Amino acid sequence: MSNEIITTKIKGIIIELFSKSFGESPKNVHVILDERCLVIRLERFMGEIIEELILTNDYDALRSTRELILDFLLPDFLNQLRNFSDLEFDSFYYDCDDNNLSGVITGLIKDNNYQNNEDYYPGKEKIHLQICKITYEVEKVPDFTYSFWADKNTFVIVREGLLIEIEKYLIRLDGENALRTAKRTLEKTRFIEDAYTSAILNRRLAGIYLDWTFELDKSILVYVFEEK
The missing domain is CATH 3.30.300 (GMP Synthetase; Chain A, domain 3)
Known part of the structure; x- marks a missing residue:
């Protein structure tokens, strides 16, 4: 199909x-x-x-x-x-x-296909450095960062290996909801305020979306840009 x-x-x-x-x-x-x-x-x-x-x-x-x-x-x-x-x-x-x-x-x-099917686009290295910089400001540099265009206006970033020890301990104490709320409020604000990524891609941001699977220590960041 x-x-x-x-x-x-x-x-x-x-x-x-x-x-x-x-x-x-x-x-x-x-x-x-x-x-x-x-x-x-x-x-x-x-x-x-x-x-x-x-x-x-x-x-x-x-x-x-x-x-x-x-x-x-x-x-x-x-x-x-x-x-x-x-x-x-x-x-x-x-x-x-x-x-x-x-x-x-x-x-x-399944099978983490995004790892073997990344896009190569102008400014990719700068984008990854900026993503790592912002992530480091609130937790730690990701172990791995991947990015690709899902379509012409939808840009996806996958970060792996983000959690620091105190976050892992909080999850073990059933504090996942509180951690998700705190991280989303803090991290998302930083990414929204970051105009550098949009400038590198030469696109105007329409929306940004952020979530985690803590058991996999993985995060998705989705940028939606306005039509050119």
Whole structure:
């Protein structure tokens, strides 16, 4: 089955799941699939419920609600995906953008295909150095950094080997949720404020999404850029 057919089916599943579960579908669903990853970008995917939370300025409730929504739908989505595709994933990540009411779900294809299928693009070395610099400011330099373009506007960075000892200990104490909240607040702010990456790529940033799988000590950073 071609990627085009699979992505069309995935889009249909997402729209159906949201409509069935919440009575409202995302305003737009954009699906990207290649040999390295699956990226699903959702725009305004909870409508009035999310907008009401924004009006109350309760950003913690906003973030928690949207993460619960994605966490709730992911198992059902994967079950339906297995019915027509043999795609297998090592890990899934998701994050939301408070400013434009969008969300991104990213799945890394099994066997870490991104490691052997990196892109070579102008400024890559500078990008990796900047990513390592920012990461070091809040934790440590990643053991490995990989990057590639999922499509012409979606730039994916995978960092491996990030956790310091106190973070690993916090996870053992069931502090994963607190750690995720703290890291997302701190790290994401740094990456949003970083204009150097966009300047190197000569692109205007539309959104940035960040998540981790702590058991694998791995992180996904997704940059979405405006159309040129």
